[in-house]
Amino acid sequence: MKNIIVTGGAGFIGSNFVHYVVKHHPEVHVTVLDKLTYAGNRENLAGLPTDRVKLVVGDIADAQLVNSLVAEADAVVHYAAESHNDNSLQDPSPFIQTNLVGTFTLLEACRLKGVRFHHVSTDEVYGDLPLREDLPGHGEGPGEKFTDHTPYNPSSPYSASKAGSDLLVRAWVRSFGLQATISNCSNNYGPYQHIEKFIPRQITNILSGERPKLYGDGKNVRDWIHTEDHSAAVWLILTKGTIGETYLIGADGEKDNKTVLELILRLMGKDAQDYDHVNDRPGHDLRYAIDATKLKEELGWQPQFTNFEEGLADTIDWYMNNREWWQAEKAAVEAKYAENGQ
Numbered sequence: 001m002k003n004i005i006v007t008g009g010a011g012f013i014g015s016n017f018v019h020y021v022v023k024h025h026p027e028v029h030v031t032v033l034d035k036l037t038y039a040g041n042r043e044n045l046a047g048l049p050t051d052r053v054k055l056v057v058g059d060i061a062d063a064q065l066v067n068s069l070v071a072e073a074d075a076v077v078h079y080a081a082e083s084h085n086d087n088s089l090q091d092p093s094p095f096i097q098t099n100l101v102g103t104f105t106l107l108e109a110c111r112l113k114g115v116r117f118h119h120v121s122t123d124e125v126y127g128d129l130p131l132r133e134d135l136p137g138h139g140e141g142p143g144e145k146f147t148d149h150t151p152y153n154p155s156s157p158y159s160a161s162k163a164g165s166d167l168l169v170r171a172w173v174r175s176f177g178l179q180a181t182i183s184n185c186s187n188n189y190g191p192y193q194h195i196e197k198f199i200p201r202q203i204t205n206i207l208s209g210e211r212p213k214l215y216g217d218g219k220n221v222r223d224w225i226h227t228e229d230h231s232a233a234v235w236l237i238l239t240k241g242t243i244g245e246t247y248l249i250g251a252d253g254e255k256d257n258k259t260v261l262e263l264i265l266r267l268m269g270k271d272a273q274d275y276d277h278v279n280d281r282p283g284h285d286l287r288y289a290i291d292a293t294k295l296k297e298e299l300g301w302q303p304q305f306t307n308f309e310e311g312l313a314d315t316i317d318w319y320m321n322n323r324e325w326w327q328a329e330k331a332a333v334e335a336k337y338a339e340n341g342q
């Protein structure tokens with residue numbers, strides 16, 4: 001695999017994947033196809049060798065552009081998406097256009113050119129799980145975590161659009177023999193994440209002298225994984241995964257939002273109670289938890305970032321040391337939240 005296209009490679013997880021490939025696979029050339037929406041930033045690719053990484057600014061739903069790029073590629077790794085649940089509640093239309101029509105456009109190009117496709121998706125397609133204390137096996141019993149057999153049950157326009165895109169990929173594999181795999185990963189943290197998202201929002205609030213904001217009672221559980229562990233898993237699936245299979249990616253990182261926020265405050269030298277409760281997100285999923293046994297047993301993947309506190313401290317350092325990356329956008333992001341009492 002010498003020439004790969006990474007869609008959404010100027011966004012959070014996509015750019016981390018590009019950095020990962022450049023560092024670990026010196027034979028690979030990457031073409032990033034990214035529309036540079038509010039969530040994309042060419043600075044995320046700064047410092048990478050220009051003879052190995054090329055940025056093409058364009059839309060994944062532009063069939064002519066996509067066909068011409070795919071004709072030159074060995075594989076497409078598809079990260080591009082509208083990715084923020086709260087935005088999908090305000091205006092779902094770009095989610096339908098990019099996540100469904102965009103994915104369809106890529107699938108058609110890969111089908112016509114016989115190119116390998118990997119689809120990056122989310123555990124949110126499965127809906128949510130009860131809290132551990134409400135389950136007979138306390139979250140460890142059969143069916144108490146997501147597996148690739150869990151029925152789809154998305155809650156928001158974002159997760160519904162991702163679920164739809166997953167099903168398109170499955171249909172293209174079955175009907176057209178597309179050489180494709182899918183991964184559904186839990187919540188990522190790490191550098192380059194847009195400040196609208198939970199962890200960077202809290203860190204940058206504190207760095208800006210504002211009080212952090214917690215949705216509702218903060219009992220909602222997310223299964224945190226460092227983005228570098230996600231990148232390693234995607235590379236393994238791309239190169240060694242079985243065509244047509246879905247792999248779940250998660251690092252046993254379940255934590256409720258209140259715990260994460262209080263840890264951020266503590267790591268930043270603040271009083272752990274120094275935050276405000278704000279309006280909850282409508283339809284807010286309660287708990288996500290991934291059973292990654294298949295990925296570990298079939299492909300030998302293991303997460304490397306097993307100490308959440310250390311990974312979080314590194315992430316805090318990154319936002320402290322890269323103020324120019326986020327500062328200009330901070331006021332506008334908070335003003336948008338304030339409109340909804342959040």
Ligand SMILES: NC(=O)c1ccc[n+]([C@@H]2O[C@H](COP(=O)([O-])OP(=O)(O)OC[C@H]3O[C@@H](n4cnc5c(N)ncnc54)[C@H](O)[C@@H]3O)[C@@H](O)[C@H]2O)c1
Binds near residue numbers: 059083102186
């Ligand atoms: N953030 C998470 O915790 C998480 C977890 C699991 C899976 N995912 C999935 O990983 C992928 C990346 O998520 P992220 O958090 O990095 O998102 P992000 O919003 O940070 O980045 C998305 C990128 O896609 C680009 N993009 C958007 N629409 C486009 C279009 N029409 N054409 C070309 N480029 C376009 C944006 O410019 C941006 O660079 C998404 O598919 C998301 O569903 C995210």
